[in-house]
Amino acid sequence: MIKIEGRNPVIEALKSERNIEKVMIAKGTTEGSIKKIIGMAKDKGVVVQYVDRKKIDEISESHAHQGVVAMGNDYRYYELEEIIDIAKQKNEDPFIVILDEITDPHNLGSIMRTADAVGAHGVIVPKRRSASITPVVAKASAGAVEYVPLCKVTNLVKTIKKLKEHGLWIAAADMNGQNYYKQNLTGPLGIVVGSEGAGISRLVKENCDFTVKIPMVGNVTSLNASVAASIMLYEAFKQRIETKEG
Structure with missing residues (x-):
């Protein structure tokens, strides 16, 4: 329980x-x-x-x-194929959030709340060095944990390769990338967000298709992980809406 x-x-x-x-x-x-x-x-x-x-x-x-x-009863974790199938059943391009070592439960909850708001089909986290669904996560998500499938995987690199086999393009949120609003974020997409301290691990980044950054001009060199994820997810959401509306 x-x-x-x-x-x-x-x-x-x-x-x-x-x-x-x-x-x-x-x-x-x-x-x-x-x-x-x-x-x-x-x-x-x-x-x-x-x-x-x-x-x-x-x-x-x-x-x-x-x-x-x-x-x-305990929260159910989903399999990767189930998340892909959810997108297929909705006749939508898969839109998936991949979190690389997000250990703060408040960040995970906030990201799941945004994922629900933008219609993402699921969130993927590694089994180790990651927050899981707890009362703190549920509270931070404002109940979004009831609607956003969460998938725990053993190896993020292998998971990214599987997503590519399903036709997804994988974007890494990284300060060395192109400005996020200039990149095409429509179609089958996975967005990888790393921890505030370490960012995205080298192997995960190397297996992404492209990188996108959030330009900043202030003195602080990084954003809270959930804030960064929200900005990226809403840009993808906006582009998807514009594509549908022609």
Whole structure:
């Protein structure tokens, strides 16, 4: 079982097909979206427990529970082929986010939230040296973890090669690349984003088809990984919309 913490994450979990065992609500918390959560839980036959806020504080991992924690079955990780199939079923060019050693759960959650917003078909992370889905990630994603497939792979380089076999072009976000808005980001695409400190590893970068950068003129030489990912993903999203509209 996994804890789902915060109002939006719990609402999205109740909307989804996830099996929710119970919802715990801090006593005296009944305003606004809490009423909606209680109603949704009752409609689905989910047990609602009213407990002391101190109890929720003790079990919370995100420390941002907003007076509500749900207990549900573990998140399902997807296989690479499943993500490709999702794009095929939607009759869309695959649009995939690849994260190279993003270990901060807040960054992973924020990136998954943006991936959901732009219609990306999935996010790929390595099994080692990467954040996984936790209550902190779920909270940072505002519930997007319920909708964005996450795939954990053993080797990113081999995964990139497989994606190429499926016709994807792989773009690396790197400061030595071309300005991101000048590059064609339409069609089957994977965008690789690295950690703030180390960036994208050498072997991963060497196996990408091209590199794109976000130009900066300030004194700080890098952006937060989730901010950089959002800029890149929205540019790809914009170009895709423009292509559809002709």
